[in-house]
Amino acid sequence: MSPDAHPALAHHFESLEKQAHAARLGMWLFLATEVLLFTALFAAYAVYRYLFHQTFADASRHIETWIGLVNTIVLVTSSFTVALGVHRATRGDGKGTALFFGLTVLLALVFLGFKAVEYSHHFQEGQLPGRYYTYGEVTGPGASLFFALYFLITGLHGIHVVIGMTVLTVIGIRSALGAFSAEYNVPVELAGLYWHLVDLIWIFVFPLIYLI
Amino acid sequence: MSPSPASEALVPQRTYLNAPATGLRSWLLTKDHKRIGVMFLVATTVALFLGGLFALLIRIELLTPGPTIMDAMTYNRMFTLHGVVMIFLFMIPAIPSGFGNFLLPIMLGAKDVAFPRLNLLSFYLYLIGAAIALYGMVHGGADTGWTFYTPYSTTTVTKVTPILLGAFVLGFSSILTGLNFIVTTHTMRAPGITWTRLPLFVWSIYATSVIQILATPVLGMTLMLVAIEHAFGWGIFDPARGGDPVLFQHFFWFYSHPAVYIMVLPAMAVISEVVCASSHKNIFGYKAVAYSSLGIAFVGFFTWGHHLFTSGQSPWDAGIFGVLSMFVGIFTAVKVFNWVATMYKGSISFTTPFAYFVGFLFFLVFGGMTGVALATVSLDIHWQDTYFVVAHFHFIMVGGVMMAFLAALHYWFPKITGRMYPEGWGLVGAVLVVLGFNFTFIPQFLLGNEGMPRRYYSYPERFWPLNVASTAGASVLAAGLVLILVYILISLRWGPVAGQNPWRSRGYEWMSATPPPPENFEETPVFTRGPHEYDDSAEAPPTPTGEPSHVP
Numbered sequence: 001m002s003p004d005a006h007p008a009l010a011h012h013f014e015s016l017e018k019q020a021h022a023a024r025l026g027m028w029l030f031l032a033t034e035v036l037l038f039t040a041l042f043a044a045y046a047v048y049r050y051l052f053h054q055t056f057a058d059a060s061r062h063i064e065t066w067i068g069l070v071n072t073i074v075l076v077t078s079s080f081t082v083a084l085g086v087h088r089a090t091r092g093d094g095k096g097t098a099l100f101f102g103l104t105v106l107l108a109l110v111f112l113g114f115k116a117v118e119y120s121h122h123f124q125e126g127q128l129p130g131r132y133y134t135y136g137e138v139t140g141p142g143a144s145l146f147f148a149l150y151f152l153i154t155g156l157h158g159i160h161v162v163i164g165m166t167v168l169t170v171i172g173i174r175s176a177l178g179a180f181s182a183e184y185n186v187p188v189e190l191a192g193l194y195w196h197l198v199d200l201i202w203i204f205v206f207p208l209i210y211l212i
Numbered sequence: 213m214s215p216s217p218a219s220e221a222l223v224p225q226r227t228y229l230n231a232p233a234t235g236l237r238s239w240l241l242t243k244d245h246k247r248i249g250v251m252f253l254v255a256t257t258v259a260l261f262l263g264g265l266f267a268l269l270i271r272i273e274l275l276t277p278g279p280t281i282m283d284a285m286t287y288n289r290m291f292t293l294h295g296v297v298m299i300f301l302f303m304i305p306a307i308p309s310g311f312g313n314f315l316l317p318i319m320l321g322a323k324d325v326a327f328p329r330l331n332l333l334s335f336y337l338y339l340i341g342a343a344i345a346l347y348g349m350v351h352g353g354a355d356t357g358w359t360f361y362t363p364y365s366t367t368t369v370t371k372v373t374p375i376l377l378g379a380f381v382l383g384f385s386s387i388l389t390g391l392n393f394i395v396t397t398h399t400m401r402a403p404g405i406t407w408t409r410l411p412l413f414v415w416s417i418y419a420t421s422v423i424q425i426l427a428t429p430v431l432g433m434t435l436m437l438v439a440i441e442h443a444f445g446w447g448i449f450d451p452a453r454g455g456d457p458v459l460f461q462h463f464f465w466f467y468s469h470p471a472v473y474i475m476v477l478p479a480m481a482v483i484s485e486v487v488c489a490s491s492h493k494n495i496f497g498y499k500a501v502a503y504s505s506l507g508i509a510f511v512g513f514f515t516w517g518h519h520l521f522t523s524g525q526s527p528w529d530a531g532i533f534g535v536l537s538m539f540v541g542i543f544t545a546v547k548v549f550n551w552v553a554t555m556y557k558g559s560i561s562f563t564t565p566f567a568y569f570v571g572f573l574f575f576l577v578f579g580g581m582t583g584v585a586l587a588t589v590s591l592d593i594h595w596q597d598t599y600f601v602v603a604h605f606h607f608i609m610v611g612g613v614m615m616a617f618l619a620a621l622h623y624w625f626p627k628i629t630g631r632m633y634p635e636g637w638g639l640v641g642a643v644l645v646v647l648g649f650n651f652t653f654i655p656q657f658l659l660g661n662e663g664m665p666r667r668y669y670s671y672p673e674r675f676w677p678l679n680v681a682s683t684a685g686a687s688v689l690a691a692g693l694v695l696i697l698v699y700i701l702i703s704l705r706w707g708p709v710a711g712q713n714p715w716r717s718r719g720y721e722w723m724s725a726t727p728p729p730p731e732n733f734e735e736t737p738v739f740t741r742g743p744h745e746y747d748d749s750a751e752a753p754p755t756p757t758g759e760p761s762h763v764p
Contacts, residue, residue, distance in 0.1 A: 012323035012400070014736075022326040022399040029391045033429045040433035040463055044448065047459055130446040130453065141454030148446040152437075 008184050020186045027190045031197050045149050052142025059138045059146035067118045068210035071111050078107035079199045086192040092182030094175040101172035108165045164198045167191045227727040243328035248335050249314030259301035266294035271686040277673050287669035288355035295358030300382045303613050307478035309389050311620045312417045318721045319411045321402025321737045326395040330388050337385035345378025362449035362460040366441040376439045383428045390424030404739030411743035416481030419505040423470045431467030458523050465516035473512040479616030486619050487551045488744040489717035490566035491558025495744045497550040504543040511539045521589050522596045530589045537587035544580050564638030568619035571646040575611025600660025603653045626710030630727040633703040644692030651685025
């Protein structure tokens with residue numbers, strides 16, 4: 001490593017480009033593992049929907065579609081703001097990145113707010129699965145399973161929203177402090193990728209749980 | 213065998229062992245892949261002996277038909293702990309995270325793995341996972357078997373939750389290691405290392421890593437579902453609430469069948485290197501050996517149903533899964549034939565690593581053929597849940613993986629420590645291990661065929677003689693392992709200095725100093741030949757006395 005090498009260049013890479021290539025590849029592989037984590041739940045959903053078709057269809061009529069719809073709009077908008085933030089970073093505008101990442105985090109908070117309202121409705125109506133299930137309008141062996149999968153999928157997604165918010169906050173603050181430049185902004189890009197994945201998973205969750 | 217002062221002078225001044233520092237802190241916070249690899253090796257070896265202790269207790273209990281030293285419940289816990297420790301703490305991480313970490317970057321001519329901090333995190337996740345699982349073991353253990361089949365695992369009163377959580381965390385350790393290796397292989401190869409000049413070790417570890425990152429998340433989710441079910445009773449796998457316990461089996465084996473290739477592909481990785489170095493000959497059919505690793509990784513994802521032949525799967529599904537399982541046999545056979553052909557007309561040194569290679573070959577072929585037999589639905593229904601299955605997978609896992617682990621330990625011991633083990637004792641250890649192993653598990657094939665079921669602590673008297681033979685074999689195996697441990701520990705301090713390339717191997721890893729400096733190579737090497745080329749046209753290989761070797 002020459003003395004005038006970029007400060008972000010790690011000792012075991014020859015160039016920033018190679019390092020960025022490695023980081024991107026690593027992130028995409030990590031995103032693949034994230035997708036597979038959800039895949040198990042989606043597979044379980046598919047199996048039980050097949051086994052208890054009518055019950056699942058009924059149950060999805062008894063959750064609040066409008067909240068799901070609003071949250072979908074909120075998350076898609078947040079993907080747009082995150083993309084703007086990443087775009088700012090490629091111009092070397094750290095403050096702009098921080099602004100748009102901040103907006104994204106606000107939208108994520110709105111999402112979680114709606115989710116909290118939704119969850120509290122489920123609690124009040126006795127839709128917690130298993131032995132806590134007391135909801136009268138959808139009954140039968142598959143009813144509790146629908147809500148078990150509902151809480152597992154949306155809960156795991158919610159955890160990812162929180163992780164994504166944390167990542168965006170940290171990277172946003174570092175951007176504002178001038179840690180990145182037009183030539184080196186891979187962490188900003190990767191944070192953006194992660195947030196897009198969180199949105200993408202929701203794009204699958206929304207129709208599966210709320211619409212069909 | 214006190215080392216002479218003259219040979220001590222051949223040890224490089226500055227190695228990864230003493231630079232940049234030597235204190236405990238410099239090891240625990242290291243980002244050097246070699247040190248992380250060594251720490252993994254130490255940790256997994258401890259796990260091997262812990263799991264071996266449980267195995268011995270199991271065999272002692274089975275020495276007599278009735279209760280011998282424990283009751284049924286303790287026995288159930290013992291075989292569960294044996295399985296969990298051996299699989300999650302030893303076999304899955306031992307070769308990839310231990311030897312793989314140490315060797316993969318050197319074999320690529322790289323200074324380190326792509327993400328050194330992630331690599332250290334992987335090690336600590338391993339320790340945390342192991343600690344959580346050990347906590348569960350100390351506080352009562354689990355009695356479910358390592359497969360955690362529902363609905364038993366969700367209703368048992370034993371401490372199954374910490375063990376599930378431990379396995380979950382260990383899974384993340386495995387994912388991060390796999391991710392690191394894939395990125396490293398893609399982005400950090402030194403000039404001259406094309407894909408067809410990758411050492412076969414790297415090819416196999418690469419195939420392993422693909423399985424690790426694609427299969428392990430599903431296991432993680434599945435174990436979480438069981439833990440949630442155990443804690444809250446949400447009914448995902450509970451038939452009383454509409455859940456489907458067979459779905460658990462699908463999820464579990466979707467990971468756990470590919471997981472056996474996570475265990476055996478690294479073993480094949482080691483063997484491909486050892487057979488070339490011991491025969492002083494280029495590998496026969498490089499591409500066939502390399503691509504068959506990818507083939508096993510690919511087909512391995514479509515065979516899980518052969519664990520469910522008696523679980524109510526349709527005959528149509530069972531037939532397809534049976535046929536797909538046999539494909540693994542084809543890819544494995546490709547490798548076996550190529551290894552054997554590599555020895556043909558080679559100049560074979562019958563050293564300890566080679567002795568383990570011979571043992572490995574026998575066990576892999578024998579275990580593999582019984583595997584093909586088990587993939588036949590009609591035969592499997594006869595053997596399901598008998599000792600035949602136990603003997604089959606021990607032939608592959610212990611016979612395959614542990615032989616390869618020991619081969620790797622002896623083959624790369626000089627690379628890692630700069631010293632040699634005693635060759636005579638090495639061969640004695642190999643003979644004890646191979647003989648002990650045969651005496652332990654061949655009787656189990658016979659017992660299984662006669663119908664002795666697995667997982668019972670007592671059995672009818674007619675099974676007695678073969679069980680005694682099996683226990684006797686296990687004792688010999690244990691004695692062999694203890695002998696190896698003793699001379700390895702002694703050699704760490706008092707072994708003769710190995711020199712740079714004691715095997716006269718052409719493998720890339722032997723081109724750096726032995727033991728290597730922290731940055732592996734003084735400057736980025738340029739490679740002009742393949743990793744297994746022993747052609748006579750090449751320059752004379754360095755002598756075993758440790759003269760510095762040429763850099764091609």
